[in-house]
Amino acid sequence: MKDHVDDHEAATVTAFLQALGSRGFKGQARTSRAVRVVTATDNSIYYREPACVVEPKSTADICAALAAAAAVGLPITARGGGTGTNGQSLTGGVVLDTSRFLNRILSFDAETATVRVEPGVVLDQLNAYLKSRGFFFPPAVSTGSRATLGGMVATDASGKGSRRYGRTSDYLLSAEVVLADGSTAHVGDLPAEAPLPGGPLGTVAGLLRAELAGQAEEIARVFPVMNRGLTGYNLDELRGENGALRLTKLLAGSEGTLAVTAELELRVVRLPKCTGMAIIGYADSLVALGAVSDLLPADPEAIEFLDDVTVGLGKTTPSWPLLEPVLGAELSRCGGYLFAEVSAETPEEIDRQLAVLEAAVAAGQTPAVGIVATRDREVMGALNGLRKDAVGLMGKGNGPFKGMAFVEDAAVPPENLVAFVAGFRDVLDSHGLDYGMYGHADVGCVHVRPLMDMRLPDHRDKIRPISDAVAELAHAQGGLIWGEHGKGVRGEYVEYYFGPRLFAFLRRIKGAFDPANLLNPGKLVTAEGTDLPVDRIDAIPFRGARDQLIAGHGAYGKATECNGNGACFHWDAANEMCPSYKATRDRVQSPKGRAALFRDWLHARETDGDVQEAADALHVSLATCLSCKACTSQCPVQVDIPTLKAQFLAETEEAKRGPRDRLIRRMEGLTLLAARMPGLANASLALGQGVMARVMGLVDLPAFDRTGLTRRMQEAGARRLAPGQPLPAGVKPEQAVILLCDSFLGPFEPQVLEAAARVMIRMGYTVFHTPVLRNGKALQVRGFLGAFGKVKACAIAELQKLNATGLPLISVEPAATMLYRQDFKDMPEGLMPLSLDRFLAAHAAELPKAAGGAFRMIGHCTETSADPGNLTRWKTVFEGAGMALQTERAGCCGMAGMFGHEAEHRALSKQIFELSWASKVAEGQGRLLATGFSCRSQAERFAQVDLRHPVQALEEAFAAG
Template identity: 50%
Template sequence: MLDDTASNLRQYLNALRTDGFGGDIAEDEAARLVGATDNSIYHIAPQAILFPRDAADVAKAAALADRFGIALTARGGGTGTNGQSLNDGVVIDMSRHMTDILSLDTDAGTVTVEPGVVLDQLNAYLRPQGYFFAPTVSTSSRATVGGMFATDASGKGSRIYGRMSDHVLSADIILANGQSATVTTHATSDAELERSGKAIRRDLNTHAQEIAHRFPAMNRGLTGYNLDEARTGAGDLNYIKLLAGSEGTLALTTRLTLRITPIPKTRALTVLAYDDCVAALDHVPYLADAEPAAIEFLDDKILALAAASPMWSEVENVLGQVGEAGGFLFVEFTGDNEDEVLAGQDRLAHILEKNHIPLTAQVTTAAPAEMSALWEMRKRSVGLLAAVETSRIGLPFVEDAAVPPENLSAFVAEFGQLLDARGLTYGMFGHADVGCVHVRPMLNMRDPADRDQIRPISDAVSALCQKHGGLIWGEHGKGMRGEYVETYVGPDLYAVMRRIKAAFDPNNRLNPGKLATAADSDMTVMKLDAVPMRGARDAQIDETAHADFDRAIACNGNGACHNWAPSDPMCPSYKATRDKVQAPKGRASLFREWTRLRSTGEDAAPVEEALKDSLDTCLSCKSCTGQCPVRVDVPAMKSAFLHEYFKTRTRPARDHVLRHVERLSLALRKLPRLANLLAGNPLTRAVLNRGFGLVDIPRYSALSAEQAVQDAGGKLVSPNTRPSNWGERPVLLALDSFTGAFDTKVIGQSAALLGRLGFTVWAIPPVANGKARQVRGMMDAFQAQRDQTVALLSQFGADDLPLISLEPAVTDLLNKDYDLGAGQVLSLDRFLSNNLHALPRLPDDEAARFTLFTHCTEKTADPATPRRWQSVFRHFGLTLDIADTGCCGMAGLFGHEAEHRAMSGQLFDLSWREPLETAGLGALATGFSCRSQAGRFGDAEPAHPCSALLARLEP
């Protein structure tokens, strides 16, 4: 933090509060730990983090920082792969409060936004108007436009759409001294900055020939400060080009006016498969002549990792046709009408007919859902390469090198040889049409020998890029690699850059040590191997702790859990708070530090309490388990942590109730009237609320689960009453304690539906599953219950009957946490879908339309669930729409905890209330907790999908 003392920091923060700073100030250990990492290999803890609410707050922060000698580093989504927003001063994070879309002018084709607006948020806002914001980064669900401006981001389609700086018309900025200014592509509102601008312009004119010589003529020619584009044709200074890509070293951005682009009305995607990566990349210069909107590349490692992930069900229909291949190109054509796309495909076909490079397969799709899924898989390539459960994972330190496309194949071949010589494996993907292919070497950063490879590999790749006329950074910014800037631009232009830095920030207050330091200052830029690395800290974690919490340690900081979309299940607590400490990435950071401190014998108590506080808002919904590219399973680690935490502490009274609540409810369900009378009276509710912190306890069903099965024509079975003849087409329902006690109508409807379809229905009376014990970390008690339930269910394994579970959370629990042998426990939709060929098909009933609300656990653990329900409904002549929702906010236990009721309701309002109101009586929900939540906060409790199917089959 430069030479600032702790006293200066204290004075600075106190002055901020006194001066009316309206945002949040975080200086606690948890916030600093979470702010110490991004999506890079580095770890630099800031002294404090500011979350401004508006431009006035940013101005106060900068002016006081100048006064007290404090360094400020701007941060957006925290998705940088090279430590761009990491520094040891004070971080100013725009992503929590400065998230408003301020105005839209469709006549002018512009939108004005604050810097914390997320790209997907912006495009969701623009889509109904027929527009989108063209720079398409793979981290679009959490990348902020301010961060995109800081790195001059691009992404898919940049060959035709260009970079971020090509779409920014004006920017409101705060200078290092706290003064505000507006800059455009040719002017500034600040007189002093205008004077500096004239000097910069003269400097650029003086060095015009050197600039033309040094800067590569390529789409991704980024070197920081964009010297080659910083002058307009009229000779003015283009402040936008100067600031774009400067990584917060020149100014702090508070508002951006952006050019928006009409959405292409039609598109089609062709997947081309090749023997190997070199063959695929050899073909790119030929394919570019077809003028596609994008040519994206990925290798067989990415495809194999995708095939092993939950997302595969969404892309299998297309990628399942390409067979074995070593490299793949995704070639997309877009247009305002179908003829334009067909013309592009015809051009592609003519090129392919010439057989320049042999293909192993090709497949084309114009289905929007398939194309969306394919592009989503490509976007997740970054995370997939970190998901491998080995000691070495793909790392991004040289991953965005770019060369002219005609040199790409040779460059990648030599890149591969370089890594092969070091015995390293790697994965590849990227934007082939603009010469940017991301190569991620796989290293174990806990191993000092692997950490020592960062420098020689970086140096070798930088030299290789220069050899092929490119740059080591083609897309993801420079960050800690700023030391290479002088190598690329030469000493004269680097001196120009230092003079630009001095004109904007003479005292090196803004993101110091990055890109360039101010002329006449003694500060030097950071060295990429002299910065603290996460792996060195992780190496201090002992092997036992590493095994128990390996998924937290595997977190690479990609930030997928910071997903903006309310309709995305991941991560509910982050969506409600916008607090990164309360997201899987934040919790993983705290898990890492907790295990590290315990391993080294240091005082872990402060971090332990911070981790406990963070986990208290975790819903244990398991969305992170299915959606995190690295599979950071926070609920599982939360259970392990609480188990350890309460070994030396007294559990709250509520935990003792929850230890026995499932067995108690299974007993009380047999006396539903008495149970409801006891649970529903004001005195009991007051005791449960004030004494145990429990609210809104569900009512017991008047009809028992057993009677519901028998009334539907089914039969009961137990290990002691197993029949000698199971009947024709038998199925076995494993009834759970939730529907079995509180929602038995679903059991009756499911049994009746299966019976109508010609199955002989048997049911095991409701059994305990131990879910509450698991969530609260009572692992000994959970394991005892699991062993008991496994013993019960396993006795039916030899009969080889389809075993069906009706509750999504229990189905997931049985399949992932129970050892039931080879037989998978089936959800009702999976069983029906598997047997559609043997079920009668009914004519379409156009008047019967329903909307399905899926449980967030099944939505993330088994993304094919909604499509299976749709196929089943379609088979019976019904139309089923899928509601685009995230977590309902109940998540079982969480919604019944008094301290979480407000957040639970907030989450319901976030993505469930409006779609439920729109769906009306046609709303259907698969999860018991979801139906309960809708009844609690909504107008009515939706039915289970089986009720609509049963009604369709009734005469």
């Protein structure tokens, strides 16, 4: 495992960078320890540090990078979404990352149903663009939120629905590529009568014209007759009509070993107007797989399956509360599930197809436990989310045993699937391993991730025998060890599957493209005439061996659980996951990047490495973390970077605390004091703006409410109740509540608390309110964990006293509500306050009826990521009041408590706001609501718009009525 760059490699990298600069490269080239560590992993079991990471901004930049690499003899490997499960883009040379800057959709033609894209465009990004135009790109991979089109071409990716829609190569019309020498070429169909192009591509085309026909018999013998095929160097599909060469079929699946894609021309198809789904439960997974033949006559678009292990893990996700009532008690306990999907142009046709499916299940040879059919978009979205999350959920595993990707995408002809899975189970059982299974039953592709602890040497020793056994089993059943996720280091099995004759032909093709083995060397095949070996599955350093050295660090244990699935690289700005990554597209500034740097810091401490260098790199990365905690809930394995950050700051920053940190340590108490004198406090803030910015590094601090909490609550008719104070005589507990006044709304926006009190009084409740309660949020974020512990203990004691009244405790501000839920983990059972939306939704029938009105609302990012049901509950509340509410997600507003007020982060805070919030605020036209105090502050700061809390809109409507 490489922890440093040796002198020879450093000299080569320096020469490469000089050559790069001389060729007019305008992208970024980085050699820092941080970027190399972050790029050393993907979603595989391996760890391989590159020498340099290059991020091109244009085709010319790619040409410059490849030409420079060729000039100094430095290997170069293209990287897309970084989600490969087999080390496809891991290298000791240069990583060429197209995801950061080359992510534009260049053109779309509805008449020809074609789109041109740069290789870094993400699948879901493309489909979101196409959806409004009535089209979509069919290959559906579970990592669609971060998988790039360049990466999908590289692995010839497919996924759900491939029985009908095929693989990525079926939609690749042409590509502009850069060859190993830095020259460009156009790859498309080459008619038989067309002259050969110049350069390496002409050499390849000449070789294929001369010898491909002679290999036809061997190709027919070797290539399996199945949906997946021997993807990569797709020899069986190279010959088109009338002798044309379909060169895109050669490129697709070649994993960057032949050329680097710079632009892609893709075919797209019309989007069906309606969809439906049937969920069928069976006794166990083998029974479910055996039932696939029962469903095929109904011709669904796709048949997926999940086993009970995977669904059991899915029950820990935020989507499960929506799914459980849909499935019901009996189906929720099944041991195997099939998900059959249909599509059509009308709801009536969907209903007909679902009825055909239900009849097929009833008449099938295999008994089902039950079936639920639906065309509810929300339910189908949750079910699809469960399936998409299966990869990450298996990574969550069981304690130290995590689902490991190395034999996870084998495929066989569907009629052999039951026998194959039974044999697969026998292999894993013989090694004493548990596992989960899911996949594409209709095309015989099964995803299996054995639960292993790769920090254990004996578990690492199982990789070879299990892989060899599965390769032989799949071959015996007419299939492949790789059916969907590409080959990567499993390229060592290429010769076994292709046979010596075709393998030699592949080496000749590789040699024509890349005679010096500079493009992703060691993967799939190596050039004829060279002695470079193909990588072996157990000769690349295992990530687990590195993690073994840092085992036992309980406070940072979650960092080692990051499996590289890349969910934090989500492309959509309206998604809450990691705003710092979305704004910068720098993977060092992502949860995965930060987890990798945590591991590197721990590794340096245990191995006498450069601890200070590792700590500095980690500190720089953590500085842009907003502590929004979206990763805590949206990461499939719940890697909680803000909590790790707080621990790191507590351990490393005490001696470095400056004036701002010392102020923040006392800020909550000072805030409560200043709120008693709002006029003086505001005047002091106005006069001291320059000092606060220069000395404390704080800008745009909010003004205190001049009316004050006490007066507003008195005018609303609410009564003050301090913790420990008994309830007044005559209060009916069933008709009374306690409103918790937090240190965000209480001093700065008590009008929201006032509106909440007025609404609940209108509902017939006696409302008591607390004084402003301290919660210590800023202390926790900044790593003052000792002080936070004291504030937390005091807060819990106050809540216990209030809870002793027997009245519901209602929390309004999402930041405070989520702090209770996520960071007061030692809260006694039954003490957790209710969020306002939970209380109002449960009592929606008691709401007064308003004159109507339609509103839009954006939820607070921390809350919507951990509890997406809060959006639905607010809709229920407005419907109960006779009003309409359209809820939407906008990601992070960029404020995140103190982060947006820190002078050095103001620009990034604004950049994050402009990703999604700015346009939604501009479109709001007075009807846009926001639940978060930070969100409303940010809209006022950067858009000069005063947003209201939804409870304010309710109260104003009630007052007007």
